[in-house]
Amino acid sequence: MIPAHFKSSVEFDSRHPEALAIYCSDGRFADSIEQLLQQHGFHFHDTINLPGGPGIFDSLTGTYVSAEVMRGCSNFLIQGHKIKSVFLLAHAGCGHYVQKYPGESAEKIREIQLKDMEYARKIILQTNTVEVRKYYVTPVDKHLVFELIP
Numbered sequence: 001m002i003p004a005h006f007k008s009s010v011e012f013d014s015r016h017p018e019a020l021a022i023y024c025s026d027g028r029f030a031d032s033i034e035q036l037l038q039q040h041g042f043h044f045h046d047t048i049n050l051p052g053g054p055g056i057f058d059s060l061t062g063t064y065v066s067a068e069v070m071r072g073c074s075n076f077l078i079q080g081h082k083i084k085s086v087f088l089l090a091h092a093g094c095g096h097y098v099q100k101y102p103g104e105s106a107e108k109i110r111e112i113q114l115k116d117m118e119y120a121r122k123i124i125l126q127t128n129t130v131e132v133r134k135y136y137v138t139p140v141d142k143h144l145v146f147e148l149i150p
Contacts, residue, residue: 016081019045022074022120023089024053024096029137032144033089036135042085046077052096054088054120054134055113071123078128086130088117089146091137110136114149 019042021033030049037045048070050056056070077083090113097109104112117134124132134149 013044017045018042018082018084019087020048020074020077020081020083020085021045021087021089022048022054023087024091024094025049025051026091026094029089029091029144032137032146033087036146037087040085040087040133045087046081046083048073048077052094052100052116053090055090055096055116057120057123058116074124075127078124078130083128083130086124086128086132088120088132088134089137090114090117090135091144092139117149 019037019040021037023029023033050070057067074086078086092106092110094109094113097113101109101112114136121132121134124130136147136149138145138147
Protein backbone atom coordinates (compact mmCIF):
# COMPACT_ATOMS: atom_id res chain seq x y z
CA MET A 1 0.00 0.00 0.00
CA ILE A 2 1.32 3.43 -0.93
CA PRO A 3 1.25 5.85 2.02
CA ALA A 4 -0.89 9.00 1.79
CA HIS A 5 2.14 11.14 2.62
CA PHE A 6 5.74 10.85 1.47
CA LYS A 7 8.77 12.57 2.95
CA SER A 8 11.81 12.76 0.70
CA SER A 9 15.18 11.85 2.15
CA VAL A 10 16.78 14.51 -0.08
CA GLU A 11 17.46 17.76 1.75
CA PHE A 12 15.79 20.83 0.24
CA ASP A 13 18.15 23.57 -0.96
CA SER A 14 16.40 26.93 -1.12
CA ARG A 15 18.89 28.43 -3.60
CA HIS A 16 17.73 28.66 -7.19
CA PRO A 17 19.70 26.71 -9.80
CA GLU A 18 22.05 28.59 -12.13
CA ALA A 19 21.30 26.40 -15.14
CA LEU A 20 18.22 25.72 -17.23
CA ALA A 21 17.90 22.62 -19.41
CA ILE A 22 15.33 22.66 -22.21
CA TYR A 23 14.76 19.26 -23.75
CA CYS A 24 12.20 16.73 -24.91
CA SER A 25 9.95 15.19 -22.28
CA ASP A 26 11.12 11.68 -23.23
CA GLY A 27 12.06 10.32 -19.80
CA ARG A 28 14.72 7.98 -21.19
CA PHE A 29 17.07 10.96 -21.49
CA ALA A 30 16.54 12.72 -18.13
CA ASP A 31 19.16 10.90 -16.01
CA SER A 32 21.87 11.31 -18.65
CA ILE A 33 21.05 14.99 -19.14
CA GLU A 34 21.33 15.48 -15.39
CA GLN A 35 24.73 13.79 -15.52
CA LEU A 36 25.81 16.12 -18.36
CA LEU A 37 24.88 19.19 -16.34
CA GLN A 38 26.74 17.84 -13.33
CA GLN A 39 29.83 17.50 -15.55
CA HIS A 40 29.45 21.23 -16.24
CA GLY A 41 29.33 21.92 -12.48
CA PHE A 42 25.56 22.30 -12.13
CA HIS A 43 24.38 19.87 -9.46
CA PHE A 44 20.77 20.86 -9.83
CA HIS A 45 18.96 22.80 -12.54
CA ASP A 46 15.63 24.12 -13.76
CA THR A 47 13.98 22.30 -16.65
CA ILE A 48 11.44 22.85 -19.36
CA ASN A 49 10.41 19.49 -20.77
CA LEU A 50 7.95 19.24 -23.62
CA PRO A 51 7.74 16.99 -26.67
CA GLY A 52 10.22 18.45 -29.14
CA GLY A 53 12.12 20.43 -26.50
CA PRO A 54 13.75 23.54 -28.01
CA GLY A 55 11.71 23.07 -31.19
CA ILE A 56 8.68 24.52 -29.40
CA PHE A 57 10.26 28.00 -29.64
CA ASP A 58 9.39 27.90 -33.35
CA SER A 59 5.65 28.21 -33.93
CA LEU A 60 6.02 26.14 -37.10
CA THR A 61 7.61 23.18 -35.32
CA GLY A 62 5.73 23.39 -32.05
CA THR A 63 2.29 21.86 -31.70
CA TYR A 64 1.60 21.33 -27.99
CA VAL A 65 2.04 24.84 -26.67
CA SER A 66 2.56 28.14 -28.38
CA ALA A 67 5.99 29.57 -29.02
CA GLU A 68 4.97 32.55 -26.87
CA VAL A 69 4.31 30.29 -23.88
CA MET A 70 7.74 28.69 -24.33
CA ARG A 71 9.40 32.10 -24.54
CA GLY A 72 7.52 33.35 -21.51
CA CYS A 73 8.38 30.31 -19.39
CA SER A 74 12.06 30.39 -20.29
CA ASN A 75 12.32 34.15 -19.70
CA PHE A 76 10.62 33.78 -16.33
CA LEU A 77 13.07 31.11 -15.20
CA ILE A 78 16.16 32.82 -16.64
CA GLN A 79 15.35 36.21 -15.17
CA GLY A 80 13.57 35.17 -11.97
CA HIS A 81 16.11 32.53 -10.99
CA LYS A 82 19.09 34.45 -12.37
CA ILE A 83 20.07 31.59 -14.66
CA LYS A 84 23.61 31.82 -16.06
CA SER A 85 23.65 28.87 -18.48
CA VAL A 86 20.96 27.42 -20.74
CA PHE A 87 21.30 23.96 -22.26
CA LEU A 88 19.26 23.22 -25.37
CA LEU A 89 19.10 19.52 -26.17
CA ALA A 90 17.58 17.62 -29.07
CA HIS A 91 17.76 13.87 -29.58
CA ALA A 92 17.85 11.37 -32.39
CA GLY A 93 14.60 9.53 -33.02
CA CYS A 94 12.45 12.21 -31.37
CA GLY A 95 8.82 11.12 -31.76
CA HIS A 96 7.64 14.73 -31.91
CA TYR A 97 9.74 15.39 -35.01
CA VAL A 98 8.96 12.02 -36.60
CA GLN A 99 5.24 12.79 -36.26
CA LYS A 100 5.63 16.40 -37.39
CA TYR A 101 7.71 15.46 -40.45
CA PRO A 102 6.44 12.06 -41.62
CA GLY A 103 8.50 10.39 -44.30
CA GLU A 104 11.58 12.56 -43.72
CA SER A 105 14.91 10.83 -43.28
CA ALA A 106 16.69 10.79 -39.92
CA GLU A 107 19.34 13.09 -41.43
CA LYS A 108 16.73 15.62 -42.57
CA ILE A 109 15.01 15.57 -39.16
CA ARG A 110 18.37 16.13 -37.44
CA GLU A 111 18.94 19.12 -39.75
CA ILE A 112 15.55 20.56 -38.74
CA GLN A 113 16.29 19.96 -35.05
CA LEU A 114 19.64 21.75 -35.30
CA LYS A 115 17.95 24.68 -37.05
CA ASP A 116 15.31 24.77 -34.33
CA MET A 117 17.93 24.77 -31.56
CA GLU A 118 19.72 27.67 -33.21
CA TYR A 119 16.43 29.55 -33.51
CA ALA A 120 15.73 28.91 -29.80
CA ARG A 121 19.22 30.17 -28.93
CA LYS A 122 18.60 33.41 -30.82
CA ILE A 123 15.21 33.92 -29.17
CA ILE A 124 16.67 33.37 -25.68
CA LEU A 125 19.53 35.79 -26.34
CA GLN A 126 17.17 38.53 -27.57
CA THR A 127 16.09 39.25 -24.00
CA ASN A 128 18.71 37.55 -21.81
CA THR A 129 22.45 37.61 -21.23
CA VAL A 130 23.28 33.96 -20.65
CA GLU A 131 25.55 31.30 -22.02
CA VAL A 132 23.65 28.93 -24.31
CA ARG A 133 24.96 25.46 -25.11
CA LYS A 134 23.38 23.19 -27.72
CA TYR A 135 23.70 19.42 -27.69
CA TYR A 136 22.47 16.72 -30.02
CA VAL A 137 21.96 13.43 -28.17
CA THR A 138 22.30 10.05 -29.85
CA PRO A 139 21.92 6.58 -28.35
CA VAL A 140 25.04 4.51 -29.06
CA ASP A 141 25.04 0.95 -27.78
CA LYS A 142 23.58 1.25 -24.27
CA HIS A 143 24.64 4.85 -23.62
CA LEU A 144 23.83 8.35 -24.80
CA VAL A 145 26.42 10.42 -26.62
CA PHE A 146 26.15 14.21 -26.32
CA GLU A 147 27.48 16.14 -29.32
CA LEU A 148 28.19 19.81 -28.59
CA ILE A 149 26.82 21.85 -31.49
CA PRO A 150 28.77 25.05 -32.23
